[in-house]
Amino acid sequence: MRIDVISIFPDYLAALDLSLIGKARAAGLLDLAVHDLRDFTTDRHRTVDDTPYGGGAGMVMKPEPWAQALTAVLDVGPDADADDAPLSEDAVPGSGVAADRPVLVIPSPAGEVFRQATAHELAEADHLVFACGRYEGIDERVAEWAADRFAVRPLSIGDYVLNGGEVATLAMIEAIVRLIPGVIGNPGSLTEESHADGLLEYPMYTKPASWRGRDVPDVLLSGDHGRIARWRREEQLARTAARRPDLLPPVC
Ligand code: SAM
Numbered sequence: 234m235r236i237d238v239i240s241i242f243p244d245y246l247a248a249l250d251l252s253l254i255g256k257a258r259a260a261g262l263l264d265l266a267v268h269d270l271r272d273f274t275t276d277r278h279r280t281v282d283d284t285p286y287g288g289g290a291g292m293v294m295k296p297e298p299w300a301q302a303l304t305a306v307l308d309v310g311p312d313a314d315a316d317d318a319p320l321s322e323d324a325v326p327g328s329g330v331a332a333d334r335p336v337l338v339i340p341s342p343a344g345e346v347f348r349q350a351t352a353h354e355l356a357e358a359d360h361l362v363f364a365c366g367r368y369e370g371i372d373e374r375v376a377e378w379a380a381d382r383f384a385v386r387p388l389s390i391g392d393y394v395l396n397g398g399e400v401a402t403l404a405m406i407e408a409i410v411r412l413i414p415g416v417i418g419n420p421g422s423l424t425e426e427s428h429a430d431g432l433l434e435y436p437m438y439t440k441p442a443s444w445r446g447r448d449v450p451d452v453l454l455s456g457d458h459g460r461i462a463r464w465r466r467e468e469q470l471a472r473t474a475a476r477r478p479d480l481l482p483p484v485c
Contacts, residue, residue, distance in 0.1 A: 234358065234413060235264040237306040238402055239299075240365035241281055243267045245399035254407065257416045265406075266306075270294075273301035282368050291369040299364065299375045306362050307335065307382060335360035337383035338405065339376055340398035344387035347405055349428035351388065355405075356412035363406070365398030433477060435468035 238246050246267045249255070257263040271279040275297075282292035336358045345351075355361060362383065364371065376385050390401045411417050427434040438449040452464045473480050 234262070234356075234410075235360045236266075236363070236406060236410075237361075238265070238267045238363045238365065238406075239270050239302045239306070240267065240397075240399055240402075241270045241367055242365075242397065242399055243269045245365075245397075246403065248403060249406065253416055254410050257410055257413065260415070262413055262415050263410055268302060268306065270298050270302055273298040273305065285369060289369075293369050294366060294371040294375075296372040296375050296378070299371060300378060303337070303362065303364070303375075303379055303382070333359075334382070334384045335362055337376075337379050337385045338363045338402070339371065339385065339387045340365060340390070340401035340405070341370060341387045342389050342392070342394045343370075344389040346392075347388045347390050347401075347408075349408070352405070352408040352412055355386075355409045361406075361409070363398070363402040365402055367397045431480060431482075432469045432473045433480070435465040435472065 238249075240246060249265055249267070250258070254263065254265075258265055270281055274280055281294055281298050283295050285291065285293045336355060338355070338361060340363065364375075376387065379385050388401075388405065390404050395401060412423065414420070417423060423429065425434070438453060442449045442454060450464070452460050455461065470481075
């Protein structure tokens, strides 16, 4: 998989060198590049924002640097800075999702909510591009323009507002990349965790069996795998009902 991240704060993405993602890159499972949006500006001040049409607070990210940066990550040569920018051979004009088009993720609190199912879907892509907004976000025309070149996905990581798309991008990349075969050593870890089967995970314990007056539930020390599986399922249901009742299937 190839991932390109475009941001005005590329240093924010330094964490992508660490831990399992860093190892995946070193092992050649992931080709990841971070780009500074300001490298695609043309004025002396490297301007990326301007005031909003219609008035109101804050600034909006200008479309021109985004078009240049997004064209560059498509490897189709220089942007003509016009509507006739060349398309890659794989690019299919249109706004629907096509397997052979790169996916452009635009983090946004106004996007569709990113879930485990979204992570699985995006883990199948060959090429993901993350466009990290700042200020009040990116001029809306960028997403419209990009729909001829990418499958465009405005995605939110939750119902709250961050200062920029970098933290959201880090969260989404981590959730996606750990699903690529070979990234997690034990694939069983991916099937026995929260959201894998729609429920939250059961409580986990490790040694010592007794700690500060608190004992691990007896059943987990029993060696009876059937009983342990039943206990874990009951705990999953109880925990999900208590913390996330919205995840339980509706009772008819
Ligand atoms: N004016 C925008 C709105 O009300 O929808 C919020 C802009 S926010 C201050 C700046 C940037 O942070 C956004 O363009 C987006 O990239 C990112 N961002 C903020 N909250 C986010 C969330 N919940 N999920 C994903 N990205 C988010």
